[in-house]
Amino acid sequence: MPAMEILSPAGSPQALRAAVASGADAVYFGGGGFNARHFAQNFEGEDMARAIAFCRQNGVRSYVTVNTLVSDLELPAVTAYLKELCELGVDAVIVQDTGLMRMLQSLAPELPVIASTQAAANSLPAMECMRRLGCTRAVAGRELSGKELRALCKDAPLEVEAFCHGALCYSVSGQCYLSAVVGRRSANRGKCAGPCRLPYSMGGGQPRHMLSLKDSCLAAKLQDMQRMGIGCVKIEGRMKRPEYVSGVTRLYRTLLDEGRAPTRREVERVGTLFSRAGFTDWYYEGRTGRDMFGMRDERVPEKYESALAFERACVDKWTPAAAPAARPVDFSLSVQEGRPARLTALCGGVSVTAEGPVPEAARTRPLAKEDARRALSKTGGTGFEARSICCDIAPGLMLPLSALNALRRSALEQLPAPSHEIPWVGEAPSLPPALPVTKRELLCIFQSVGQVPDNAVRADCCFVPLHEFETRQTEISALRTAGFALGAVIPKGARDKDFALLSARLAAARQAGAKRALIYNLGHLSLCLEAGLAPVGDIGLNVYNSQAVAAMKELGLSAVTASCELSFPQIRDLHKCLPVGLLAYGRLPLMLSENCPAANEFGCTGRCRLPAGLTDRMGETMPLLRDGDSCRTVLCNAKTLYLADRQEFHSLRVHFASLLFTTEDTARCAQVIDAYFGEGDAKLADFTRGLYTRGVL
Numbered sequence: 001m002p003a004m005e006i007l008s009p010a011g012s013p014q015a016l017r018a019a020v021a022s023g024a025d026a027v028y029f030g031g032g033g034f035n036a037r038h039f040a041q042n043f044e045g046e047d048m049a050r051a052i053a054f055c056r057q058n059g060v061r062s063y064v065t066v067n068t069l070v071s072d073l074e075l076p077a078v079t080a081y082l083k084e085l086c087e088l089g090v091d092a093v094i095v096q097d098t099g100l101m102r103m104l105q106s107l108a109p110e111l112p113v114i115a116s117t118q119a120a121a122n123s124l125p126a127m128e129c130m131r132r133l134g135c136t137r138a139v140a141g142r143e144l145s146g147k148e149l150r151a152l153c154k155d156a157p158l159e160v161e162a163f164c165h166g167a168l169c170y171s172v173s174g175q176c177y178l179s180a181v182v183g184r185r186s187a188n189r190g191k192c193a194g195p196c197r198l199p200y201s202m203g204g205g206q207p208r209h210m211l212s213l214k215d216s217c218l219a220a221k222l223q224d225m226q227r228m229g230i231g232c233v234k235i236e237g238r239m240k241r242p243e244y245v246s247g248v249t250r251l252y253r254t255l256l257d258e259g260r261a262p263t264r265r266e267v268e269r270v271g272t273l274f275s276r277a278g279f280t281d282w283y284y285e286g287r288t289g290r291d292m293f294g295m296r297d298e299r300v301p302e303k304y305e306s307a308l309a310f311e312r313a314c315v316d317k318w319t320p321a322a323a324p325a326a327r328p329v330d331f332s333l334s335v336q337e338g339r340p341a342r343l344t345a346l347c348g349g350v351s352v353t354a355e356g357p358v359p360e361a362a363r364t365r366p367l368a369k370e371d372a373r374r375a376l377s378k379t380g381g382t383g384f385e386a387r388s389i390c391c392d393i394a395p396g397l398m399l400p401l402s403a404l405n406a407l408r409r410s411a412l413e414q415l416p417a418p419s420h421e422i423p424w425v426g427e428a429p430s431l432p433p434a435l436p437v438t439k440r441e442l443l444c445i446f447q448s449v450g451q452v453p454d455n456a457v458r459a460d461c462c463f464v465p466l467h468e469f470e471t472r473q474t475e476i477s478a479l480r481t482a483g484f485a486l487g488a489v490i491p492k493g494a495r496d497k498d499f500a501l502l503s504a505r506l507a508a509a510r511q512a513g514a515k516r517a518l519i520y521n522l523g524h525l526s527l528c529l530e531a532g533l534a535p536v537g538d539i540g541l542n543v544y545n546s547q548a549v550a551a552m553k554e555l556g557l558s559a560v561t562a563s564c565e566l567s568f569p570q571i572r573d574l575h576k577c578l579p580v581g582l583l584a585y586g587r588l589p590l591m592l593s594e595n596c597p598a599a600n601e602f603g604c605t606g607r608c609r610l611p612a613g614l615t616d617r618m619g620e621t622m623p624l625l626r627d628g629d630s631c632r633t634v635l636c637n638a639k640t641l642y643l644a645d646r647q648e649f650h651s652l653r654v655h656f657a658s659l660l661f662t663t664e665d666t667a668r669c670a671q672v673i674d675a676y677f678g679e680g681d682a683k684l685a686d687f688t689r690g691l692y693t694r695g696v697l
Contacts, residue, residue: 003025004225004226004230004231004232004233004256005025005026005061005231005232005233006023006024006025006026006232006233006235006249006252006253006256007024007025007026007027007028007063007161007232007233007234007235008022008024008026008027008028008235008245008248008249009027009028009029009166009235009236009237009238009240009245010027010028010029010051010238010245011029011042011237011238011239011240012042012242013043013047013050013051014242015238015240015241015242015245016029016051016054016055017054017242017315017318017320018242018243018245018246018249018311018315019060019245019246019249020054020055020058020060020320021246021314021315021318021320022245022246022247022249022250022253022314022315023249023250023253023254023257024060024249024253025060025061026060026061026062026063026091026232027055027060027061027062027063028062028063028064028065028094028234028238029042029043029051029062029063029064029065029238030042030043030064030065030066030067030190030238031043031044031048031064031066031081033077033081034066034067034068034070034074034078034081034190048064048084048085048088049088052064052088052089052090053088054320055091056089056324056420057320057321057323057324058320058321059321061091061092062090062091063090063091063092063093063094063114064085064090064092064093064094065093065094065116066078066081066082066085066093066094066095066100067094067095067096067097067116067118067190068096068097068188068189068190069096069097069186069188069189069542069544069545069563069565070097070099070100070544070545071544071545071566071570072545072546072570072573072574072575075099075103075545075547078100079103079107079428082100082104082107082108082111083107083108083424083426085111086108086111086421086422086423086424087421087422087424088420088421089419089420089421089422090111090422091112092111092112092113092114092136092137093111093112093113093114094114094115094116094139095113095114095115095116095119095135096115096116096118096119096174096188096542097542097544097545097548098119098133098541098542098543098547098548098551098552099543099544099545099546099547099548099549099550099551100547101113101115101130101133101134101135101551102133102134102429102547102548102550102551102554103428103429103547104134105133105134105429106425106427106428106429107424107425107426107427107428108422108423108424108425109134109423109425110422110423111422112136112137113134113135113136114135114136114137114138114139114161115127115130115133115135115137115138115139116139116173116174117139117140117141117142117163117173117174118173118174118188119138119139119174120141120172120173120174120175120521120522120523120540121138121139121140121522121523122140122141122143122144122172122495122521122523123152123495123496123499123521123523124151124152124155124156124157124496124523125499125522125523125524125525125526125527126138126521126522126523127152127156127157127158127160128157128526129522129523129525129555130158130522131157131158132554132555133551133555135158136158136159137158137159137160137161137231137232138156138158138159138160138161139161139162139163139234140152140160140161140162140163141172141173142163142168142169142173142216142283143172143283143593143594144162144283144495145283145284145285145286146221146224146225146228146284146285146286147286148495148496148497149162149225149228149230149284150228150229151496152496153228153229153230154228154229159231159232160229160230160231160232161230161231161232161233161234162225162230162232162233162234163216163218163233163234163235163236164216164218164219164221164222164225164233164234164235164252165215165216165217165218165219165235165236165237165248165252165270166215166216166235166236166237166240166248167213167215167216167236167237167276168213168214168215168216168280168283168292169196169213170196170211170212170213170591170593170595171196171590171591171592171593171635172493172592172593172594174188174540174542175492175520175540175589175591175592176192176196176590176591176592177564177565177588177589177590177591178195178196178590178591178635179191179192179193179194179195180565180691180696181588181590181637181690181691182195183195184691184694184695184696184697185696185697186565186696186697188542188544188563188565189565189696189697191696191697196211196212196591197209197211197212197295198211198616198617199617200614200615200616201614201615202597202598202601202611202613202614202615203601203602203611203612205601207617208601209293209294209295210293210597210600210601210614211293211591211597211614212276212293212294212295213276213280213292213293213294213595214275214276214277214278214279214280214292214293214294215236215274215275215276215279215280216236216279216280216281216283216284217267217270217271217275217279217280217281218233218281218284219251219252219255219261219262219266219267219270220261220262220267220281221281221284222252222255222256222261223255223259223260223261226256233252235248235249235252237274240274241273241274241308242311242312242315243273243307243308243311243312244270244273244274244311246311246312246314246315247269247270247273247307247311248270248273250314251266251269251270267279269307272301272303272304272307273304273307273308273311274296275296276294276295276296277294277295277296277297278294280292283594288594288595288596288599288600289595289599289600290600290601292595293600323383324383324418326379326382326383326384326385327347327348327383327384327385327418328347328384328385328386328387329345329346329347329379329384329385329386329387329412329415330345330346330347330386330387330388330389330390331343331344331345331376331386331388331389331390331408331411332344332345332346332389332390332392333372333376333389333390333391333392333393333407334392335359335367335372335391335392335393335394335397335399336359336392336394336397337359337394337397338358339358340355340356340357340358341355341356341357341358341359341399341403341407342354342355342356343356343376343407343408343410343411344411345411345412345414345415347384347415348418350415350416352411352414352415353411354407354410354411354414355407356399356403356404356406356407356410357399357403359394359397359398359399360397360398360399361396361397361398362396362397362398363398365398366395366396366397366398367393367397367398367399368393369391369393371401372389372391372393372399372404373389373391375401375404375405375408376389376404376407376408377389378405378408379408379412382412383418384412384415429547429550431546431547431550431575431577432550432553432577433577434575434576434577435576435577435578435579435655437576437653437654437655440654440655440656440657441460441461441581441655441656441657442458442459442460442656442657442659442673442676442677443459443460443461443462443463443487443536443581443656443657443658443659444456444459444461444462444463444658444659444661444669444673445463445489445518445586445658445659445660445661446462446463446464446465446489446661446669447465447625447661447662447663448464448465448468449464449465449468449472449475449476449479450472450475450666451661451664451665451666451669452464452475452479452484452666452669453666453667453669453670453673454482454670455670455673455674456484456669456670456673457482457483457484458673458677459484459485459659459673460485460656461485461486461487461515461516462479462484462485462486462487463486463487463488463489463516463518464476464486464487464488464489465488465489465491465628465629466488466489466490466491466502466505466506466509466517466628467505467628467629469488469505469508469509469512469514470505470508471629473512476512476513477512480512480513485515486509486512486513486514486515487514487515487516487517487518487533487536488505488506488509488514488516488517488518488533489517489518489628490502490506490517490518490519490520490524490527490528490628491627491628491629491630491632492520492521492538492540492589492592492627492628492632492634493521493592493594493627493630493632494521494523494524494628494630495523496523498630499527502524502527503527503530503531506527506528506530506531506533507531509531509533510531510532510533514533515533515534516533516534516535516536516558517531517533517534517535517536518536518538519535519536519537519538519541519557520538520539520540520541520592521540521541522541522555525555525556525557529556534558534559535556535557535558536557536558536559536560536561537552537557537559537560537561538561539561539562539563539564539583539588539589540589540592541560541561542563542565543560543561543562543563543580544562544563544565544566545574546574546575546577549574549575549576549577549578549580550575550577550578552578553577553578557578558578558579559578559579559580559581559655559656560578560579560580560581561580561581561582561583561658562574562580562581562582562654564582564583564588564690564691565691565696566691566692567691567692567693567694567695568648568649568652568692568693570695571652571654571692572651572652572653576653576654576655579655579656580654580655581654581655581656581657581658582652582654582657582658582692583641583657583658583660583690584641584643584644584649584657584658584659584676585640585641585642585643585644585657585658585659585660585672585676586640586641586658586659586660586661586662587623587636587637587638587639587640587641587660587662587663588636588637588641588660588690589634589635589636589637590622590635590636590637591634591635592627592632592633592634593632593633593634593635594631594632595633596610596631596632596633597614597624597633598610598611598624598633599631604631608626608631610624610625610626610633611624612624613635613636613638614635616638620638620639621638622635622636622637622638623635623636623638623662623663624636625662625663636662636663637688639686639687639688640684640687640688641687641688641689641690642682642683642684642687642688642689643657643689643690643692644672644675644676644678644681644682644683645675645681645683646689648692648693649692657676659672659673659676668682
């Protein structure tokens with residue numbers, strides 16, 4: 001069975017030392033920018049070089065996080081940063097942005113790339129897309145069950161990494177826009193403010209922390225994870241203290257080495273260092289519910305200080321490697337009458353030769369092989385170690401000891417220094433030709449076919465939920481007869497376990513007249529193509545730069561929606577080698593979750609009668625919707641995006657604009673559609689321009 005890697009967080013130099021001292025096989029850390037923990041101490045300049053060298057010196061792999069979305073204007077800076085990492089010999093980079101993945105295939109094809117959990121590669125088809133974009137490993141989502149992970153490991157086209165300990169996000173990773181919308185601090189840009197840890201109320205009830213999940217602890221599942229073939233287990237915590245890193249890493253190292261489950265006392269000990277009202281393993285068990293939720297008690301337990309002191313002592317008594325291991329070198333000495341003495345050194349496939357003086361006839365004691373070997377073996381402090389010494393010395397000759405020492409020094413100095421540098425090709429991939437914008441299409445996305453008004457026939461496509469092609473065939477048939485252009489909305493969170501049903505439904509939708517399908521995740525792409533539907537990428541694909549647009553084109557999308565976190569000028573300036581649009585109306589989906597707040601609060605009735613939504617501290621109510629006909633929920637923005645009256649919107653060079661209808665009735669939908677055709681004003685008293693005018697931090 002292949003060894004499973006333990007990957008530990010290093011948010012500071014002290015945490016890095018703690019991780020290495022406690023038995024991590026690899027560590028992950030970020031630089032000052034372009035990483036998803038912007039507020040960690042991080043590593044810059046010489047600190048980054050020292051961190052990578054420290055890891056190499058101690059036999060630990062270094063993974064650097066470059067796992068944020070990057071704008072076109074930032075691409076030169078992040079390219080220079082990645083080049084520096086290659087020069088330093090980093091072992092891998094962790095990446096979210098599909099545009100960066102595309103670039104790295106050309107810039108540094110030998111650099112291992114790990115698809116971040118933010119890339120939402122939570123299914124076999126999604127992992128295949130990551131492989132096509134050059135990734136060698138993908139981090140599975142925290143919400144996947146053990147059964148799903150086992151299936152991934154069995155058939156995944158690349159190595160699977162999974163979280164084993166640490167904080168859980170309420171939302172599926174990469175699909176949370178709550179922090180960005182509330183305060184411009186984008187989770188996809190490494191600046192999440194953690195609004196899920198705040199209290200919310202529902203249905204007039206008391207405020208409660210109903211989006212704050214307990215930390216995960218899968219220590220008891222570690223042996224199962226190794227047996228199923230997970231290549232790496234990851235500990236979350238770059239914002240945590242070094243003592244936390246030490247204690248958690250040492251626990252998982254011990255359990256993996258000893259092949260056993262943890263004791264209750266061991267779990268309690270790491271819980272003393274940090275937990276949120278205990279731990280949970282329910283996602284791994286395939287469960288959801290109220291018992292998964294909890295908050296950090298600010299009153300630290302009595303044993304907290306002693307636990308910190310114990311961890312500090314463990315790290316302090318650890319001694320790092322003093323220097324890199326010596327490189328083996330093979331010497332071959334030739335001392336012959338009338339010729340200069342020659343010493344050949346062979347190391348790592350490289351052979352060099354040094355010449356010395358011509359030996360003289362021995363007046364007293366001739367040079368013996370034992371004396372020559374003794375002199376040549378003295379390589380201390382050079383970084384080399386003599387593995388073998390072959391001496392061909394003619395009899396009766398003398399060579400001074402100083403000459404032998406000089407030969408040894410000269411030969412070793414000629415050997416090239418060990419290089420861990422990763423080759424940098426330096427040629428960014430070109431972009432396909434841009435497509436002209438001759439007409440801007442209008443796409444309407446409905447929460448239900450019952451919302452579709454008569455004037456929606458003017459739209460270029462009306463997308464309705466995929467399951468309604470099966471459950472509401474009469475209404476669908478009537479729309480088709482009336483001349484509506486139809487498309488299907490695939491549930492945002494659908495994964496492998498849902499795909500057999502989705503494939504059948506997509507085929508039925510195609511038969512019922514659908515021409516396009518709206519996808520929120522790359523895992524849905526192959527399903528659409530197999531069903532003969534044109535895949536249109538939604539905002540969940542987080543297309544943030546021109547290279548990402550090109551990546552979507554190469555993967556096979558027919559069109560893509562720009563990230564909702566881009567500004568108007570950024571969308572305008574995208575190189576559009578594929579039809580690119582933007583979300584122009586509606587309640588922005590803020591979170592996609594496996595957990596249903598209504599079921600957690602009131603119990604599941606089986607009829608999915610969701611309450612109006614969650615109410616925050618400011619009295620704003622955010623609607624809750626079902627994700628298709630699944631039990632996943634989508635939390636939507638309290639305010640509705642409206643752009644019909646904005647000049648910037650009308651002057652954008654985009655190929656389509658999408659109107660997202662969620663809580664609107666048919667009359668309101670008709671009014672909005674007219675407004676976007678330039679007929680009337682459908683602006684509400686309380687609306688938003690989204691992030692298009694504000695941008696994100």
